[in-house]
Amino acid sequence: MTFIDFLNLLIAALMLAGIYAVMSVGMTVIYGVMKIVNLAHAGFMMLGAYFAFELYERLHLDPILAALLAFPAFFLAGIAVHWLLVRWLPHSDRPTLQSLLLMFGLWLVLQNIGYLIWGNTDRSILSPRTLALVHLGPITISSLRLSIFVAAVGCMVVLEIALSRTWFGRSVRALIQNRYAGRIVGVDTERTARLTFGIGIAFAGVAGALLATLYSFDPDFGRPFLLRAFVIIVLGGLDSVSGVAVGALILALVETFSILFVPAGYQPAISFSLLVLVLVVLPGGIASIWAKRRRLA
Amino acid sequence: MNQVTAAQPRWESAVRVIFPWLLLAVLAVLPGVGLTPNIIRLFFITFVWVTTSLGWNLLGGFTGQVSFGFAVFYGFGAYTAALLIDRGLNPYLAFVAAAIIPAIASVLIGLPTFRLRGPYFAIATIGVSEATRVIMNNLAFTGGASGFRIVEERAFRQVEHYYTALGMAALAVAVSLQIAHSKFGLGLRAIRQDEEAAADLGVNPYGYKLAVHAVAAALTGMAGGVYARYAAFIHPQGVFAFQTSIYILLMPVIGGIGTVWGAVLGGVVFGIVEEELVANFPELHLLLYGSLLILIILVEPGGLAGLFGKVYRRWRKRRDGAHPGS
Numbered sequence: 058m059t060f061i062d063f064l065n066l067l068i069a070a071l072m073l074a075g076i077y078a079v080m081s082v083g084m085t086v087i088y089g090v091m092k093i094v095n096l097a098h099a100g101f102m103m104l105g106a107y108f109a110f111e112l113y114e115r116l117h118l119d120p121i122l123a124a125l126l127a128f129p130a131f132f133l134a135g136i137a138v139h140w141l142l143v144r145w146l147p148h149s150d151r152p153t154l155q156s157l158l159l160m161f162g163l164w165l166v167l168q169n170i171g172y173l174i175w176g177n178t179d180r181s182i183l184s185p186r187t188l189a190l191v192h193l194g195p196i197t198i199s200s201l202r203l204s205i206f207v208a209a210v211g212c213m214v215v216l217e218i219a220l221s222r223t224w225f226g227r228s229v230r231a232l233i234q235n236r237y238a239g240r241i242v243g244v245d246t247e248r249t250a251r252l253t254f255g256i257g258i259a260f261a262g263v264a265g266a267l268l269a270t271l272y273s274f275d276p277d278f279g280r281p282f283l284l285r286a287f288v289i290i291v292l293g294g295l296d297s298v299s300g301v302a303v304g305a306l307i308l309a310l311v312e313t314f315s316i317l318f319v320p321a322g323y324q325p326a327i328s329f330s331l332l333v334l335v336l337v338v339l340p341g342g343i344a345s346i347w348a349k350r351r352r353l354a
Numbered sequence: 355m356n357q358v359t360a361a362q363p364r365w366e367s368a369v370r371v372i373f374p375w376l377l378l379a380v381l382a383v384l385p386g387v388g389l390t391p392n393i394i395r396l397f398f399i400t401f402v403w404v405t406t407s408l409g410w411n412l413l414g415g416f417t418g419q420v421s422f423g424f425a426v427f428y429g430f431g432a433y434t435a436a437l438l439i440d441r442g443l444n445p446y447l448a449f450v451a452a453a454i455i456p457a458i459a460s461v462l463i464g465l466p467t468f469r470l471r472g473p474y475f476a477i478a479t480i481g482v483s484e485a486t487r488v489i490m491n492n493l494a495f496t497g498g499a500s501g502f503r504i505v506e507e508r509a510f511r512q513v514e515h516y517y518t519a520l521g522m523a524a525l526a527v528a529v530s531l532q533i534a535h536s537k538f539g540l541g542l543r544a545i546r547q548d549e550e551a552a553a554d555l556g557v558n559p560y561g562y563k564l565a566v567h568a569v570a571a572a573l574t575g576m577a578g579g580v581y582a583r584y585a586a587f588i589h590p591q592g593v594f595a596f597q598t599s600i601y602i603l604l605m606p607v608i609g610g611i612g613t614v615w616g617a618v619l620g621g622v623v624f625g626i627v628e629e630e631l632v633a634n635f636p637e638l639h640l641l642l643y644g645s646l647l648i649l650i651i652l653v654e655p656g657g658l659a660g661l662f663g664k665v666y667r668r669w670r671k672r673r674d675g676a677h678p679g680s
Contacts, residue, residue, distance in 0.1 A: 154420055157420050158651050161422075168640070169641035172641075173638075284481055284484055287477045287481070
């Protein structure tokens with residue numbers, strides 16, 4: 058492998074990490090604030106993919122633009138789902154059996170509504186940008202992947218600003234740290250949970266729309282990505298937003314470079330092997346390394 | 355879940371003792387009354403599902419550890435039995451092997467994942483089932499993705515399959531009842547309610563979870579083996595499918611999570627409804643189960659068994675009139 062090949066793979070991994078981060082961060086904030094493992098994330102990603110597909114087919118809207126439009130649409134959908142279903146769950150400090158099963162049921166419903174509407178044929182979005190390339194000297198980058206990466210990084214930056222600079226972000230961080238203490242100092246937990254759920258779902262929709270431009274999809278679209286998102290948030294320590302970025306980068310690097318050693322048929326097993334490895338070696342995720350150091354200092 | 359208490363009338367506890375035997379007796383004579391092969395097949399499938407439902411319920415219901423990966427055990431059981439029967443082994447010995455191999459697999463899965471609290475186990479089980487299917491799709495000696503056809507020397511007799519499945523379901527009920535009324539079962543329920551408190555009281559959560567996972571996997575694997583012998587053809591997209599895991603999880607939740615008879619009820623309802631639904635509305639059935647799951651979680655977490663119990667208690671209260679309390 059030449060240095061240029063290595064560089065190309067490295068850039069491919071970085072591009073992949075961007076979209077992986079967007080796809081996982083929604084699960085992380087929902088888990089952090091509400092301690093719910095949102096299995097329905099996969100269903101909303103699938104809906105996001107079809108959202109971009111329909112807008113592209115009917116209105117010839119650029120898929121990247123459609124992905125940005127998905128944000129408000131899925132935000133409202135998330136608020137509605139929270140109001141209809143999630144708020145009735147008993148509150149808890151740890152993930153409950155009920156919440157797991159409820160979100161799982163929701164995923165089944167979404168997935169099969171997908172089958173009812175779009176059937177089980179594979180769809181894909183082929184825009185003029187799909188095959189375009191950007192050349193930077195000896196390095197070639199897919200222009201589509203580059204725009205996805207820019208959109209993904211944009212989303213992450215906006216979220217980071219919202220979390221660190223706004224009152225809402227402050228209450229989210231408070232609830233991630235300690236729900237009861239948050240209530241004592243006057244955080245409206247119900248409202249924060251509702252908005253957080255909306256944002257989490259919005260990120261699922263955006264991620265689904267972005268991924269739809271890269272891969273073909275059917276109503277079962279989200280499942281392999283759900284597993285990757287799990288790996289990423291476990292790597293990141295479940296409720297840390299900065300951990301997500303690191304986790305996404307690690308998974309993307311491992312997946313990209315494993316192509317050199319592992320037969321293509323076994324590729325889907327990689328994320329799982331990584332998951333087990335992390336669970337055994339580093340149960341608290343990557344974040345626990347620097348958390349430990351901080352505690353020692 | 356409630357134990358028989360002194361407040362219950364005597365005939366009620368008598369029913370509890372007699373009912374299982376009566377049910378078993380009725381089911382044992384049933385093939386003699388001239389049922390069509392199609393109905394016998396429906397019963398056979400229902401017994402298989404009831405067994406898996408009871409298996410999942412031991413881990414998910416009693417112990418509170420949700421697994422989305424029971425298709426792994428079902429599939430391993432199916433392939434173990436298939437490979438052994440194909441080599442000419444007695445099918446009943448093959449079923450024993452179909453229980454042992456998944457139990458070993460369950461320990462290997464449980465060793466890393468049970469060390470952690472919280473949602474890790476549930477998450478990891480999705481990964482296990484995905485990875486297993488990928489590997490089975492690529493494994494040469496099982497036929498890979500094109501599946502495995504079982505050639506059995508003996509003649510096919512449907513009634514034999516019926517009794518095999520009935521015996522297996524009865525075994526699953528017996529094992530579940532035994533665990534439910536044992537100290538071991540009490541420990542499992544303690545873990546479900548509060549793992550740390552259970553550990554303080556001398557229950558070893560790690561060991562208990564591994565043990566119950568193995569029992570659940572053995573039952574599920576045996577069900578897979580019995581099914582494989584009947585179907586005579588299995589492939590990874592069938593027995594190892596994520597959908598199989600979904601089915602195995604839905605049954606006890608619909609029937610009544612954490613109760614033995616709820617899990618049985620869930621398996622029966624699922625077996626019958628599934629046959630009708632898949633035949634008539636192939637797209638709708640999972641949509642229906644998903645909605646049902648949401649409804650059950652939000653409205654009646656006790657499932658169908660809980661619902662029946664509630665209706666029954668209301669009926670008794672009305673009948674007893676003046677008697678307050680239970």
